[in-house]
Amino acid sequence: MAAFDAGVAVIGLGAWGSAALWSLARRGVRAVGIERFTPGHAFGSSHGGTRMFRTACLEHPDLVPLAQRSARLWRELEAETGRRLFEPTGGVLIGPRDGHIVSGTLAAAREHALPVEVWDAGRLRRELPQHGELPDHHCGVWEPAAGLLRPEAAIRAALDAAAGAGAQVYPDTRVTGIEPVDGGVVVHTPTRDLRVEQAVVTAGPWLPALVPGLPLEAVRMPVTWFRAGDSRAADFALARLPVFIRELDDGQCVWGHGAEDDGLVKVGLEDSGGRFEVIDPDACDRSVRPEDWTLLADRLTTALPGLGALPSKAAVCMFTRSPDKQFLVGRPRGDRRLVIAGGCSGHGFKHATGVGEIVADLVTGKPPSCPAAFMDPDRFL
Ligand SMILES: Cc1cc2nc3c(=O)[nH]c(=O)nc-3n(C[C@H](O)[C@H](O)[C@H](O)COP(=O)(O)OP(=O)(O)OC[C@H]3O[C@@H](n4cnc5c(N)ncnc54)[C@H](O)[C@@H]3O)c2cc1C
Missing domain, CATH: 3.50.50.60 (FAD/NAD(P)-binding domain)
Known part of the structure; x- marks a missing residue:
């Protein structure tokens, strides 16, 4: 042989x-x-x-130990290479108390005794005034271990x-x-x-x-960056707007985080309702189309009203979906x-x-x- x-x-x-x-x-x-x-x-x-990095993974209970182990390994990789790869910002998962985002996150946190805090709508409005229209039946789960990876x-x-x-x-x-x-x-x-x-x-x-x-299916997924108006730019900096996922009352989920040095606030919509296109990855259309951002921009007028009406930057990404x-x-x-x-x-x-x-x-x-x-x-x- x-x-x-x-x-x-x-x-x-x-x-x-x-x-x-x-x-x-x-x-x-x-x-x-x-x-x-x-x-x-x-x-x-x-x-x-x-x-986005989170440990209170609502997608499956066994993802929590995997995320915890991954966090330790990300730190080892940082130490081994001397490069900063993780930005600890904390993160908040917002939505109706009985919605899948909040209840799933709380279930994961409870099962694994994760140190999260539940913020009612009043506290959310005080801590995160960038988020508009937060009804009283919404709350947030604050996870201090969340942050951003590069x-x-x-x-x-x-x-x-x-x-x-x-x-x-x-x-x-x-x-x-x-x-x-x-x-x-x-x-x-x-x-x-x-x-x-x-x-x-x-x-x-x-x-x-x-x-x-x-x-497995390859799915085309747009990502967009919006700029806050000059008077709100400081509110929309990463230090003030940590990573978030927010379920709206119509079932759409907006995710994102505040701006870094470039002043761009990254936001996107989750794939609720199978809206994203299933594609051949070798034929992915990477040019941005109006339908890639108009639904999101419409939701942002009330969900994050300090942001501009049009995206300042957009890109196309793919992910691979299993049944x-x-x-x-x-x-x-x-x-x-x-x-x-x-x-x-x-x-x-x-x-x-x-x-x-x-x-x-x-x-x-x-x-x-x-x-x-x-x-x-x-x-x-
Ligand atoms: C817009 C968007 C936002 C996301 N946000 C988050 C988030 O906040 N948090 C989170 O945890 N996850 C998030 N994800 C998911 C995450 O990005 C993916 O789970 C992850 O990047 C998958 O990595 P991968 O290595 O499986 O795939 P890839 O990074 O695509 O790697 C596959 C590699 O294989 C190479 N390859 C393919 N075919 C061949 C070949 N024949 N020969 C040689 N090389 C080949 C490709 O070129 C590619 O480099 C997001 C995904 C998208 C699209």
Whole structure:
């Protein structure tokens, strides 16, 4: 049998793949990372300057330990690279008391005894006067551990740390196919084929193109930045407007955070009602259209009335949606040669370091550092 070129190939070096490569390399695994574009690019799921971090994850109770573990690993990555990747701002989840945002966040906090505070509408109006029209039946859950992560910088930091620990990184190299062979996998690229013992596929929206049969959809998601009027600019600075998700009475959820040095307040709408378009990731229209921001701008006139009527900046991103909106991390059909990590469903960045560690656990045959059964891809296969 031909010698292996490496122990593991990590295919796709976005948020999850870069973290997986770092985790593998620091354990001494002989790993290569292969990325189709230049890492930190704006063609996948991990661009736009910031991502929200929370530990009171309403999306699944087992995401709380994963977020806690990820927070520790983000700090380790910061320490190892000397780069600042996390901005602790605290965060608030606002909505009707019985709405899914507030009740889900409180349920997660209660189950894991997280130190959150519940603010009634009066306190919300005093603490966060930028938020307009807060009816009395709305409240907020304040989570001091919340904050912002820097996606592009985090990916570069993880890759530099991985390379420092011995990983090889191949940027601008597209994997054209992965071929399971006896005892390993052959990874095909336009310039060479690599023979490895295991392949880790972290290709985000392109994951089904490399591992067929996964029930994942690529979803096009716009992001927008608005400027506050001059008289309100200080109120809309990040220090005064920490990260938030706000459920409105019509069911729409606005998320965002205050402005940093550029004066731009980042805001967006969640994918309620399946409004975002399911696309072929290779044919994603990255030009911004009016329908990408008009519904949001309409809601902002009452929800954040100090902001301008038109966005100052907009971008298009993608995320990968699974049928139950939970991640897929594991070995499809139990294949010992393959690990996948994908299906981020729009809430996966904060968990990248924790997911990367679970990938390394799977590759090295260790029990996962956090509960991972709920992410098993075989629930769909
Ligand atoms: C607008 C928006 C806002 C979000 N906000 C938040 C938030 O506040 N908090 C949060 O936790 N999450 C958030 N998310 C979700 C989060 O960004 C994603 O969960 C995360 O970025 C997913 O990372 P990934 O590594 O799976 O995918 P990606 O970052 O897309 O990485 C996949 C990589 O694989 C590469 N690749 C694909 N095919 C190949 C191939 N054939 N060969 C080589 N390389 C290949 C791609 O080029 C890409 O770099 C948001 C998502 C969007 C779109």
